[in-house]
Amino acid sequence: xxxxxxxxxxxxxxxxxxxxxxxxxxxxxxxxxxxxxxxxxxxxxxxxxxxxxxxxxxxxxxxxxxxxxxxxxxxxxxxxxxxxxxxxxxxxxxxxxxxxxxxxxxxxxxxxxxxxxxxxxxxxxxxxxxxxxxxxxxxxxxxxxxxxxxxxxxxxxxxxxxxxxxxxxxxxxxxxxxxxxxxxxxxxxxxxxxxxxxxxxxxxxxxxxxxxxxxxxxxxxxxxxxxxxxxxxx
Numbered sequence: 001x002x003x004x005x006x007x008x009x010x011x012x013x014x015x016x017x018x019x020x021x022x023x024x025x026x027x028x029x030x031x032x033x034x035x036x037x038x039x040x041x042x043x044x045x046x047x048x049x050x051x052x053x054x055x056x057x058x059x060x061x062x063x064x065x066x067x068x069x070x071x072x073x074x075x076x077x078x079x080x081x082x083x084x085x086x087x088x089x090x091x092x093x094x095x096x097x098x099x100x101x102x103x104x105x106x107x108x109x110x111x112x113x114x115x116x117x118x119x120x121x122x123x124x125x126x127x128x129x130x131x132x133x134x135x136x137x138x139x140x141x142x143x144x145x146x147x148x149x150x151x152x153x154x155x156x157x158x159x160x161x162x163x164x165x166x167x168x169x170x171x172x173x174x175x176x177x178x179x180x181x182x183x184x185x186x187x188x189x190x191x192x193x194x195x196x197x198x199x200x201x202x203x204x205x206x207x208x209x210x211x212x213x214x215x216x217x218x219x220x221x222x223x224x225x226x227x228x229x230x231x232x233x234x
Contacts, residue, residue, distance in 0.1 A: 006117050007038045009094045009110070009174070012084040014044045014077065020051035022100045022222055027059055029103040033216075034110055040092060042067040042084045047074040074227055076192040085186065090177050101222035102171040109216030113174060116213050123211035125175040125203055127168025128219055132197050139163045141234035147183045147202040167200025168210055171220035179208050192226070193233030 011030065015023040030041075041063055043056055053070070060066055069083040085095065094117070104110075116126060133156045142148055142165075156162035173196075179185070183202050186195060200210060 006092075006094045006114050008092055009039050009096050010042060010090050010092045010177075011039045011096045011098065012042045012044065012081075013098045013100060014046065014080060014084070015048050015052055015056075015100045016046040016074065017225065017227075018049040018052075019100065019222075019225065020049055020055060023048070023052045024055055026098055026100045026103040027055065029105065030098075031059075031062070033104045033107045036063065038110060039096075040065065040067075042069070044068075044080040044084045045070040046076070046080050047072065076227070078186045078188065078190045078192060078195055081186050081195070082188060085180055090180075093177055094174055095177055095180065096174045097170075097172065099171040099220065101225070102217065102219045103221070104216055105218050106216030112215045113213055116211065117174075120211055122209055124179050124208035125168060125173060125199075126211045126213040127173035128214040129166065129168055129210060129212045130197075131164050131166045133159055133162045134165055134197070136161050136163075138194070138234050141189070142198065142201050142205075145187060145189075145198075145202065147185075147187070147205055149205045151205050153201070165197040165201045166204065166210060167197040168212075169219055170196030172214065172217050174213070176208075179203065179206075182206055182208075190233065198234075 013026055043066060045053065045056065045068065056068060069080065113126060139153050142153065153163040156164050183206060185199060185202065187198060190198060203210065
């Protein structure tokens with residue numbers, strides 16, 4: 001019943017570094033719990049190890065239409081995200097994102113997400129919802145963005161000269177492809193950090209709504225691995 005709503009979707013998986021076990025957990029869970037005809041797959045490899053590259057070769061034998069973007073050096077999250085979301089242009093109506101430390105745990109996860117999409121067509125992005133307090137300098141970064149539409153930022157209830165951004169956690173999310181095009185996302189001023197809450201504010205500025213969904217998905221389930229040489233966020 002949901003096929004006309006959102007299938008197939010495009011699923012992007014970002015793999016990083018010498019962490020083949022995480023990449024395997026993520027990709028094998030997708031393979032085990034997701035009907036192949038319901039999704040198109042894209043994989044980004046940021047300075048991964050030989051074992052992860054071999055794993056992706058195995059994926060290609062099962063799903064040869066998979067798009068793979070590989071870099072021997074770590075491009076960091078946002079530049080690789082730009083490749084995954086734009087090269088080639090995505091043709092499906094929805095995009096689902098996984099960092100490699102997130103993975104699906106139930107065979108009904110995608111059908112449950114489709115049911116949410118069908119029941120709440122006004123929602124543009126789904127994921128695990130949060131809010132964050134940001135400083136005025138970070139707020140100015142948002143005000144200077146191409147996606148900023150002049151909507152006043154929401155003031156913090158707790159700290160003076162701070163603002164509140166609502167967003168969904170960056171390790172897993174689903175978004176209408178139309179939104180990515182309207183926002184020209186990702187914002188290439190970002191490199192590695194803060195892409196999730198900046199996307200949340202970009203959506204609010206453009207009258208797109210967030211919804212809560214993480215049924216059957218384990219999100220950011222690994223120790224933090226942020227590279228030491230990643231530039232700080234805004």
